[in-house]
Amino acid sequence: MAAAQGNLGRVPGDEVPPPPERIRAKPLRHPGRTAWAAVIVFSLFLFIYGAATNAAYDWDTYFQYLFDQRFWQAAGITLLLTVLSMVLGVTLGVILAVMRLTPNRIMQSVSWGYVWIFRGTPVYVQLVFWGLFSTIYPRLDFGIPFVEQFFTIETAAFAENVFWLAVIGLSLNEAAYMAEIVRGGIQSVDEGQSEAATALGMSRALALRLVILPQAMRAIIPPTGNEVISMLKTTSLVTAVPYTFDLYARARDLSVETFNPVPMLLIASTWYLLFTSILMVGQHYLERHFARGASRIMSDRQLQALADAEDDNLLKDAK
């Protein structure tokens, strides 16, 4: 304390001298920064002015169709595709990551091979393959291989449900990426954590659920947020299956119908951007939830508890 105030000789208990006059310096000017800012702001203004007055954008049609039922229905389908594919993709991804980290060599290899194939080929090509599923496998036989079949499924009926083929295609591709994200997250947790859990008598599964995964989540959430946003946009590829009720397909249909593609594409972009913005907000709150314990800064409740404890000690000392 004394040293910090520059009075080395001061004895504790002495009066504290008043601090010297506060510094009021002239701020440093940055003419370069100001000039660049002006150039950029002016360019931006020119672009916005150009967009507003450019007839090709056709803003009247844009506003006429923005909340058209055909658009918001397609937007809902895109959202549903995203949510279903992500839920299935994350679930399968966690399973693949855990398989990759077991001591079992066969499990490790299967997981590695899965990621190799599904991450190594374009999702568009995979979606085309799913569209051809019933051509490649007309019948699925269940029973004892080479000996006796108990029942058979004709895949043609199943393949008519193009929506689910799209979900399967997207989620199996996503699982490969999620597997790597989850594996990285689990490996980022200190080894001492699973050791401590083991020493307390926890099974591997319990340690994973209570100790490892909650900590891995901090490393898993930000890239997963990226994946969700990426998935929202990747749904525009389901036309490869071919599934044609999503947002982008609808924009193309209406472009053909109205002979006016630009405003339709702008509307689709607006919807994508709206969903992305909502997802960003959700990600923020998830990150905050899993950051528990990461900060040294105490919450109001903790500070209050600490102050109360100190008061108790003072009372004890007084007695």
Place this chain on the structure above:
Amino acid sequence: MTPMVDAQNVYKSFGALDVLRGVTLSVQPGEVMCLIGPSGSGKSTFLRCINHLEQINAGRLYVDGELVGYVERGNVLHEMSLRKAARQRRDIGMVFQRFNLFPHVTALGNITMAVIHVKKTPKKQATARAAELLDMVGLSHKAHAYPAQMSGGQLQRVAIARALAMDPKLMLFDEPTSALDPELVGEVLEVMKKLADDGMTMIVVTHEMGFAREVADSLVFMDNGVVVEAGDPRTVLTAPQHKRTQEFLAKVV
């Protein structure tokens, strides 16, 4: 009386490296044993073998009369099932050099987690017991603090409370004060001394010769994977018989 820990000619190697090369010693219930020795002497590995964090390669190791990590049928040893091994570890508390507290839960959560999910104790009961233990280690006011908000000495005291919450019959301490600032060592040793006075069976790997002299019932000096010298702490510390013990003590005291 069955010894709490009975090691008979225990060997442990990692690949080509032999870390334990025939360790024989026993610890009686209520005994406090300090393990000392240069780094790399195998004392931490021995401790980790006792609760089966490492599997021994030869010899026999018993805790409370029960073989650790293996099941013996006839004259054949079978590897123990994971479930049974976890059941065995439940009764052995372990305190680590680097605390290894769970950073995503509070001090209270650290103490109650295994009690609730492993021992299946009702949450209310587990919390009440955890509050008692926090009081015992002098940290009642930190019940709702996260590990990142505590000092090293406080963390280690919570770690001790966490191990005690499982009601272990044996406590293992792996250099519990080596990662602490010198001024924080005392508060941890004080808690350990209290435990020893309460009759807990303890094995402590340590460099704190003062603690060994004052609290331990027996002192074991290990070097190169074997027990070089063992006996009453005061005798070993003041009049070591072996040359290697003399050299080691000359360096650390």
